[in-house]
Amino acid sequence: MANPTVHTFDAVIVGAGGAGMMAALYAGKSANVAVISKLYPTRSHTGAAQGGIGAALANLEEDKWEWHAYDTVKGSDYLADQDAVDVLCQDAIDVVVELEHMGLPFDRIENGRISQRRFGGHTNNETNRPVYRACHAADRTGHMILQTLYQNCLKNKVNFFDEYQVVDLIRVDDTVRGVVAINIADGSFHIFHSKAVMFATGGWGRCWEVTSNAHSLTGDGAAICMRRGIPMQDMEFFQFHPTGIFKLGILITEGVRGEGGVLINGEGERFMERYAPSIKDLASRDVVSRAIYLEVQAGRGINGKNYVHLDVTPETVNHYFEKDGEDMRISREYIEQKLPDIADFTRTYLGVDPVKDPMPVQPTAHYAMGGIPTNVDSEVLLDAENRVLPGLYAAGEVACVSVHGANRLGTNSLTDLVVFGKRAGVRMADFCDSAELLPLPDNPAEEIMAEFDRIRNNEGNMKTYTLRDRMQKTMTANVSVFRVHDQMAKAINDMDEIKTDYTRFITVDDKGKQFNTDLLEAWELGCLIDLARATAASAIARTESRGAHARDDYPERDDDNWLTHTFATLQSDGSFELTYKPVTLGRYEPKPRVY
Numbered sequence: 037m038a039n040p041t042v043h044t045f046d047a048v049i050v051g052a053g054g055a056g057m058m059a060a061l062y063a064g065k066s067a068n069v070a071v072i073s074k075l076y077p078t079r080s081h082t083g084a085a086q087g088g089i090g091a092a093l094a095n096l097e098e099d100k101w102e103w104h105a106y107d108t109v110k111g112s113d114y115l116a117d118q119d120a121v122d123v124l125c126q127d128a129i130d131v132v133v134e135l136e137h138m139g140l141p142f143d144r145i146e147n148g149r150i151s152q153r154r155f156g157g158h159t160n161n162e163t164n165r166p167v168y169r170a171c172h173a174a175d176r177t178g179h180m181i182l183q184t185l186y187q188n189c190l191k192n193k194v195n196f197f198d199e200y201q202v203v204d205l206i207r208v209d210d211t212v213r214g215v216v217a218i219n220i221a222d223g224s225f226h227i228f229h230s231k232a233v234m235f236a237t238g239g240w241g242r243c244w245e246v247t248s249n250a251h252s253l254t255g256d257g258a259a260i261c262m263r264r265g266i267p268m269q270d271m272e273f274f275q276f277h278p279t280g281i282f283k284l285g286i287l288i289t290e291g292v293r294g295e296g297g298v299l300i301n302g303e304g305e306r307f308m309e310r311y312a313p314s315i316k317d318l319a320s321r322d323v324v325s326r327a328i329y330l331e332v333q334a335g336r337g338i339n340g341k342n343y344v345h346l347d348v349t350p351e352t353v354n355h356y357f358e359k360d361g362e363d364m365r366i367s368r369e370y371i372e373q374k375l376p377d378i379a380d381f382t383r384t385y386l387g388v389d390p391v392k393d394p395m396p397v398q399p400t401a402h403y404a405m406g407g408i409p410t411n412v413d414s415e416v417l418l419d420a421e422n423r424v425l426p427g428l429y430a431a432g433e434v435a436c437v438s439v440h441g442a443n444r445l446g447t448n449s450l451t452d453l454v455v456f457g458k459r460a461g462v463r464m465a466d467f468c469d470s471a472e473l474l475p476l477p478d479n480p481a482e483e484i485m486a487e488f489d490r491i492r493n494n495e496g497n498m499k500t501y502t503l504r505d506r507m508q509k510t511m512t513a514n515v516s517v518f519r520v521h522d523q524m525a526k527a528i529n530d531m532d533e534i535k536t537d538y539t540r541f542i543t544v545d546d547k548g549k550q551f552n553t554d555l556l557e558a559w560e561l562g563c564l565i566d567l568a569r570a571t572a573a574s575a576i577a578r579t580e581s582r583g584a585h586a587r588d589d590y591p592e593r594d595d596d597n598w599l600t601h602t603f604a605t606l607q608s609d610g611s612f613e614l615t616y617k618p619v620t621l622g623r624y625e626p627k628p629r630v631y
């Protein structure tokens with residue numbers, strides 16, 4: 037194989053979603069930056085985000101960033117680091133205005149200010165009522181953020197390497213020297229030699245069978261870092277969003293409930309009144325997902341099946357608004373205007389018109405709270421003692437700073453992308469200003485090229501889709517909304533077998549060079565397997581229930597022993613070493629969560 041082409045930049049950013057492009061805008065102010073993306077940038081998953089971006093702008097009613105911070109900490113089940121949450125909620129306000137000034141077409145209210153809607157877990161801390169905090173552009177908020185950032189990157193002449201897939205990080209002791217990538221179009225290997233590297237590669241919902249995540253969300257950046265000795269933080273916390281379209285997993289935004297939609301069981305009951313008497317359908321996602329699961333288990337799914345109804349028909353919504361003493365009415369026109377894409381999805385995929393009929397929904401694997409550990413400047417941490425790996429950065433869903441703790445609130449991911457993406461960009465620019473470009477080691481691509489040769493030429497008989505299916509089935513059955521020790525032990529066992537089969541027998545039909553997605557998907561499956569294994573290993577060790585990690589055998593939260601972040605470090609024999617770091621507390625003392 038030809039020698040890889042070498043490109044040299046001050047900084048390379050892997051990923052062109054919201055986090056990567058926000059960082060590129062800031063790092064690019066003084067450094068020579070390349071953004072490498074396996075997808076064309078505007079196809080990144082950020083573009084699928086629907087409901088909104090959280091910021092206490094107080095455009096419709098009183099709100100404060102401190103209320104936003106409290107809701108975030110409470111939503112996180114007190115696992116979030118409160119110093120990072122303060123940064124998130126304070127910076128959110130300026131960053132949303134900054135996006136507006138970049139040209140983002142937010143929905144407006146009559147006085148011209150940005151429109152806001154209600155969302156799960158966001159409250160007025162004095163009344164405990166849902167507050168209008170989610171800034172939105174209809175139900176296409178992420179699409180608008182992504183387009184706006186991309187246009188601004190083009191305007192600022194950011195260098196893009198579209199459809200290049202990064203497959204390795206060049207790390208020499210405690211320094212980084214760049215990354216290795218494949219040009220998807222012709223299969224050639226490229227080395228990006230740089231002073232700084234940032235990962236903004238998004239999540240890994242594809243570990244599970246039913247997911248809201250795009251096909252491309254295979255956790256590449258997290259797996260690459262893990263294989264190069266970076267620990268993974270809080271992997272046991274993976275969010276199941278309560279309202280995915282039944283069987284398909286496609287997301288129905290929480291914005292539907294924010295606009296008044298309610299969940300109804302097979303007996304026609306608005307069951308969230310029982311689980312969260314004060315905030316009902318707008319309780320945090322872990323609470324609502326568990327409620328749906330329990331309703332289904334008790335035989336109260338629709339027609340005894342494993343789904344419930346999400347009802348946003350004006351008749352139902354207006355009935356409940358009235359019952360709750362609210363002076364509000366919604367209509368067909370209102371739904372078409374505020375939720376056009378959702379209406380479109382359900383008509384297309386289900387043949388259900390949400391203005392007339394309820395939508396069948398079930399929990400869907402949605403969001404990685406855990407990931408590459410960072411500090412509030414998006415610098416990557418090497419261990420639970422907060423030692424930084426100079427020159428390495430991460431932000432967005434792949435990172436764990438940690439502002440979401442054990443459960444993320446809706447709208448806080450988009451905020452996280454722009455707030456911590458920006459901070460990564462600023463910090464990287466500073467770093468590149470003073471850092472030297474360190475020399476490349478000999479043959480930095482050799483190891484990963486050999487791995488691709490092995491996958492390409494393996495004589496085995498295991499196809500990617502067979503192994504992926506096995507992984508998704510065991511993770512769904514054993515490490516999902518509710519967990520117990522024996523099931524997680526089974527998942528660990530199954531995943532070990534899957535890993536062995538992957539290493540020995542994975543095979544691809546396409547042996548060619550051009551657009552060899554067969555080969556790349558086989559490599560991506562290896563990433564998913566490593567992340568699924570880290571998830572199961574971290575989960576079985578945590579003997580309590582907190583946020584998205586709900587154990588039937590340890591139903592209580594245990595603050596005496598578990599107010600800690602998990603750091604899982606991959607060992608050379610494939611096992612994980614687990615260490616723990618105390619949560620950074622602040623203004624908010626942990627207390628039982630009541631919604």
Ligand SMILES: Cc1cc2nc3c(=O)[nH]c(=O)nc-3n(C[C@H](O)[C@H](O)[C@H](O)COP(=O)(O)OP(=O)(O)OC[C@H]3O[C@@H](n4cnc5c(N)ncnc54)[C@H](O)[C@@H]3O)c2cc1C
Pocket residue numbers: 050051052053054055056072073074075076077080081082083084085086087088089090177178200201202203236237238239248249250256257287289402403431432433434446447448449450451453
């Ligand atoms: C359907 C849906 C709706 C959502 N709605 C909301 C919402 O309303 N509000 C909210 O706050 N959050 C929402 N979220 C969550 C939020 O959208 C995501 O967490 C967030 O967009 C992730 O952004 P990111 O920048 O980290 O990564 P992404 O936008 O996922 O981008 C990842 C980037 O990395 C690149 N990449 C990945 N691997 C490689 C590789 N090996 N080499 C090169 N490039 C690579 C990809 O090409 C892509 O450019 C939603 C998520 C989904 C799935």
